[in-house]
Amino acid sequence: MIGTCVFLSAPSRRGGGVRDCDDGVRWVAAQEGATRPQAAGPGGPAQTPPAPLSSTLVEDNGARQGPITIVLADDHQVVRAGLRMLLDAEEGFQVVAEAGDVPTAERRVAAYRPRVLVLDLNMPDPSLAAIPRIRQSAPETEIVILTMQTDPSFAREALRTGAIGYVLKAAAESELVQAVRLAAAGRTYLNPELGARLATETTGPVGPPDDLSARELEVLKLIALGHTNGEIASSLYLSVRTVESHRAHIQQKTRCGSRAELVAYARDHGLV
Numbered sequence: 001m002i003g004t005c006v007f008l009s010a011p012s013r014r015g016g017g018v019r020d021c022d023d024g025v026r027w028v029a030a031q032e033g034a035t036r037p038q039a040a041g042p043g044g045p046a047q048t049p050p051a052p053l054s055s056t057l058v059e060d061n062g063a064r065q066g067p068i069t070i071v072l073a074d075d076h077q078v079v080r081a082g083l084r085m086l087l088d089a090e091e092g093f094q095v096v097a098e099a100g101d102v103p104t105a106e107r108r109v110a111a112y113r114p115r116v117l118v119l120d121l122n123m124p125d126p127s128l129a130a131i132p133r134i135r136q137s138a139p140e141t142e143i144v145i146l147t148m149q150t151d152p153s154f155a156r157e158a159l160r161t162g163a164i165g166y167v168l169k170a171a172a173e174s175e176l177v178q179a180v181r182l183a184a185a186g187r188t189y190l191n192p193e194l195g196a197r198l199a200t201e202t203t204g205p206v207g208p209p210d211d212l213s214a215r216e217l218e219v220l221k222l223i224a225l226g227h228t229n230g231e232i233a234s235s236l237y238l239s240v241r242t243v244e245s246h247r248a249h250i251q252q253k254t255r256c257g258s259r260a261e262l263v264a265y266a267r268d269h270g271l272v
Contacts, residue, residue, distance in 0.1 A: 067094040068184045071112060073105035073127075074120040074146070079169075083118065083146075083176070090177050102130045109138050115184045118176070119163075121147035121154065128157055135162035142183040146172060152197045155190060159225075159272055165189040188226030188263070195225045196235040198272070212253055217271065219246040223259065224266035 070087055072095060074080045080098050087093045096112045099105035102125035109117055117134065121127045131143055144165035145158045155166045165179040168191050179189035190198070199221040212220065215236075222232045229247070233240045256262045266272050 067092050068116060068180065069094050069096045069112065069114040070180060071095075071097045071099065071105065071108045071114045071117045071141075073099040073102070073108075073117065073123070075100050075123040079120075083172070086173065086176060087118075087180065093177075093180070101125055102127055106130060106134060106137070109134055109141055113138055114141055116180050117141050117143045118146055118180065119143055121145050121149055121158065128154075128161060131158065131161040131163055142186065144176070144179050144183050144189070146176065150194065152194055155194050156198060156272065159188070159190070160267075166191060166194065168194070182226065188224070190225045190227075192227070192231065192235065195222055195227055198225065199235065212250065216246050216250050216253070219243060220250050220254075220262060220266055221271050223247065223250075224263045224272045 070093060072080050072083050072087075074083065077100065080100075084095050084098070087095055096114055097108040099108050102123055105117065105119060119127055119131075127145075134141065134143060142165070143163040144167060145155075145163050146167050146169060147154065148169050149155075150168060158166055164186070165183045165188065167175045167179045167189070171191060175189070175191065182189045199218040218236060219232055222235060227235070229240050229243045232238070233243045236243075238246075250262065251257065254262070254265050256265050263272075
């Protein structure tokens with residue numbers, strides 16, 4: 001199993017008390033104080049999940065506070081177990097449900113309304129096609145894609161259809177926690193290597209109408225993908241001061257005064 005071993009090294013902060021439901025999906029309480037009983041496993045009685053983690057605030061302008069609730073969707077149970085260990089070890093994270101296929105993931109999101117859905121891109125059902133449906137039915141749930149696909153076109157399509165994060169399974173141990181935390185705050189995360197490749201790709205002969213240079217387009221793409229000035233400088237082999245200068249010129253040319261406006265501009269012009 002490619003990428004599985006990196007998940008199993010993280011220690012779990014919480015013990016058992018979780019049994020498989022009839023459809024192979026494990027459940028825990030979705031909200032603080034919830035006492036939803038778990039479905040009985042084979043030969044065992046239904047159980048009440050452990051108490052949720054204490055609240056941890058996220059800087060998202062106060063829109064939603066409390067633990068970052070997560071639904072995991074991957075068609076390999078071993079991978080889900082490793083992901084759960086990794087995320088449960090993080091203070092303030094609460095995995096509330098798991099799913100082994102896309103239809104089940106959609107039902108779990110509808111039932112639990114998590115802050116973040118971690119969605120495997122390579123399940124038998126088409127995950128990409130489900131992203132717009134999930135975003136429409138549960139707009140408060142941000143989607144982080146977890147995949148082995150290193151082709152930038154998959155990342156571009158996932159972000160275009162509504163995902164906010166894109167993490168490679170090979171780098172999940174070092175990147176997934178950060179991607180989930182950023183997603184809960186409404187911020188984009190893209191694997192740095194893929195971000196650099198997307199930034200240097202050509203998008204066709206017609207560019208944005210504001211006389212942006214090729215370098216400014218590269219910087220704008222990386223800004224829209226959630227990278228900091230330091231990360232952009234490292235990806236493009238520039239100094240931070242040069243990136244800041246490019247950013248100032250971009251904002252002047254596009255008349256965008258904030259990062260949010262730059263992200264919207266980039267999306268409107270098909271840059272991400």
